[in-house]
Amino acid sequence: QVKKRVFSGIQPTGNIHLGNYLGAIRNWVGAQDQYDNIFCIVDLHAITLPINAKELHQNTRKLAALYLACGLDTRYCNLFVQSHVHEHAEMSWIMNCYTPMGWLNRMTQFKTKADENPESVNTGLYCYPVLMACDILLYQTHYVPVGDDQRQHVEITRDIAQRFNSLYKKRVFTLPEAQIRDTGARIMSLENPSKKMSKSDPNPASRINLLDEPKVIKQKIARATTDSLRLVAFDPERPGITNLLTIYQMLTGQPEQEIEAEFAGKGYGDFKAALTDRLVATLEPIQRRYNEYINDMVSLEGILKQGADRVRPQATATLNRVKEVIGL
Ligand code: ADP
Numbered sequence: 001q002v003k004k005r006v007f008s009g010i011q012p013t014g015n016i017h018l019g020n021y022l023g024a025i026r027n028w029v030g031a032q033d034q035y036d037n038i039f040c041i042v043d044l045h046a047i048t049l050p051i052n053a054k055e056l057h058q059n060t061r062k063l064a065a066l067y068l069a070c071g072l073d074t075r076y077c078n079l080f081v082q083s084h085v086h087e088h089a090e091m092s093w094i095m096n097c098y099t100p101m102g103w104l105n106r107m108t109q110f111k112t113k114a115d116e117n118p119e120s121v122n123t124g125l126y127c128y129p130v131l132m133a134c135d136i137l138l139y140q141t142h143y144v145p146v147g148d149d150q151r152q153h154v155e156i157t158r159d160i161a162q163r164f165n166s167l168y169k170k171r172v173f174t175l176p177e178a179q180i181r182d183t184g185a186r187i188m189s190l191e192n193p194s195k196k197m198s199k200s201d202p203n204p205a206s207r208i209n210l211l212d213e214p215k216v217i218k219q220k221i222a223r224a225t226t227d228s229l230r231l232v233a234f235d236p237e238r239p240g241i242t243n244l245l246t247i248y249q250m251l252t253g254q255p256e257q258e259i260e261a262e263f264a265g266k267g268y269g270d271f272k273a274a275l276t277d278r279l280v281a282t283l284e285p286i287q288r289r290y291n292e293y294i295n296d297m298v299s300l301e302g303i304l305k306q307g308a309d310r311v312r313p314q315a316t317a318t319l320n321r322v323k324e325v326i327g328l
């Protein structure tokens with residue numbers, strides 16, 4: 001039984017927060033040996049919006065170090081940088097010529113990002129879904145783990161692949177499927193628990209970043225929104241304390257009743273102190289490993305180069321097949 005191939009694109013933008021970790025990264029780290037995983041740090045996608053050169057270069061390395069620190073194991077996973085495998089860019093030009101403009105006009109993410117950055121809308125931002133389709137199709141991917149907001153991208157990838165296959169009456173591309181993983185609970189903003197914790201939230205105190213120091217974690221949890229009831233219990237009517245309890249539960253693995261019993265008769269202060277301790281204990285080893293990777297850039301570059309070397313033959317094979325079919 002050959003393992004199914006899973007492709008994940010990772011944006012080299014800033015930091016990773018607790019929501020990303022508990023909702024996504026921790027889950028796939030736990031299941032990584034079940035699949036043939038490809039993790040691609042998508043720096044070619046990052047340049048569709050204005051980004052400082054040094055920052056882009058550093059973010060790419062930081063993100064690789066952070067994923068490795070979270071437990072990504074290169075025995076099961078291929079981790080590489082998109083621009084290191086030039087087949088992505090080459091294939092992207094070719095597939096631009098096989099993607100009707102009408103399909104791109106319908107992509108909602110372009111509209112959102114263009115509205116947010118009216119000064120800097122470029123052609124790359126518009127063609128972004130084609131590059132993303134190529135990322136996936138180059139590796140004959142079976143599954144693409146996505147959130148709801150990314151479903152449309154997997155759909156257009158399938159459409160592009162299907163159109164090409166039927167145009168040339170050949171199965172050049174595997175049709176990928178969106179994999180909606182069971183993410184468990186959604187972690188909410190510490191400031192406003194009706195919104196999810198997100199890297200795009202303008203208030204940095206609304207999220208715990210994986211690289212936050214213990215002192216910062218303590219401050220953020222201390223300031224986290226609760227209510228005046230002073231009752232440490234899960235209650236959908238009280239989203240603030242429930243969110244903190246959910247985080248605690250995901251860190252400890254305890255059932256709800258056990259946690260409520262533990263804090264019966266105690267105040268939010270006691271609970272927040274216990275939550276802070278758990279968070280620090282979970283993040284400390286990740287931060288220690290992160291520092292080891294980031295302070296040994298030669299080894300880190302070596303890991304990324306090896307990752308690119310490992311995936312490149314498949315990318316080359318797909319691209320060569322495409323060129324042959326087209327007549328290039
Ligand atoms: P962000 O909202 O911070 O931009 P992304 O959209 O880049 O995060 O999501 C990356 C991954 O992390 C996705 O798999 C998503 O489902 C997961 N994720 C993001 N935010 C949360 C959250 N608050 N709770 C649970 N999972 C989350």
Ligand code: NA
Binds near residue numbers: 198
């Ligand atoms: Na997002």
